[in-house]
Amino acid sequence: MSESAGPDGYPRGVKLGVDVGTVRVGVAVCDRDGILATPLRTLARNVKKNTDVQILAKLALELEAVEIFVGLPRTMKGEEHASARMASEYAKLLVGTLSEAGSGLPVRLVDERLSTVTAHRDLHQAGMSSRDHRKVVDQVAAAGILQHAIDMQKARGTDVGRRVSADFTPGSPGDGAQAVPVVHTHSAQRILHKMEGYSEPGQQ
Template identity: 85%
Template sequence: MTDSAVPGAYPQGVKLGVDVGTVRVGVAVCDRDGILATPLRTLDRNAKKNTDVAILAKLAVELGAVEIFVGLPRTMKGEEHASARMATEYAKLLIGKLFEAGSEVPVRLVDERLSSVTAHRNLHQAGMSSRDHRKVVDQVAAAGILQHAIDMQKARGTDVGSRVSADLPPGPTGSGDRAAPAVNTHSAQRILHKTEGYSEPGQQ
């Protein structure tokens, strides 16, 4: 489902970018003004227990994230295959974990056709050996996904990507509404502080 374009209709604040892989999941964050996306961390994918999804949902709540962008892998022809279905299912799982945490942060799928390729190139240009790439490449790819999304939001003056919906149980009133969770300000400031001063490889 894609939201209709309404000028200025996109949230302002901290946002997360997610690069989903079969082994690792990269996470990136942007500042409250939506200027720069920076790599944040890499999670080990646990398809059986989905512990990584729970960690990501908790992270979003602690940071007070207003939106999460999950990369949707497409072929150069714009086709969607197994990896795209995996990203979509991951986004739905994330919505469920957010709901359990008392959050209704919107999760949107955005095109990530060349994010991994660009991430590897940036790391190579930064002088990092190919052997060390896999330690950070997923979070750098996530930063590329998020940067593209926030840049497009500003350029178009509206939200981008496709919002993901999931079948969730109704809230206490039966309407599906839930109170917004309290933000752990200390944790959010600590995590954001770690990202200050970071420049993506190749960007000085």
């Protein structure tokens, strides 16, 4: 069961960070105290069947996550283009999948300018060859997104990002903090059972 919000006004517990790409989706996780974000895994993006969204939702439920942060790519001027719309639509798909599983787990969009560039730089500085970057760069970028989010929560003493709801419209003003519809818990077991048949797509 998800942990309740702490005295600082934001949820305490395990959180996930997500870096959405056209080919791969990176996932990161932080400890229950929200101190350190670490790379977790890379999923192959499946636009037709969205099996990666289902795997991610199942993972969040298994880890009893209290919040998911999806990186929202913006230009240096703060503008949102095609990649930002893609991330927004992905976040909405994730909310819908979680809702079908009976979960109102918050999914929030957070600014991720240059996260992938930073991830490549960090991997290079760590001595990893450029050829091997592709295997882990997405999850390292996701860790950067998550670390930024949890650091900002502590600095501001409140939650950060724009919450995505079932009727979320990409690029809409405001924080989108509408309530997420919740269905009965027996639906969660049905969805999780259905997801058991999925295996993680191979990394590309």
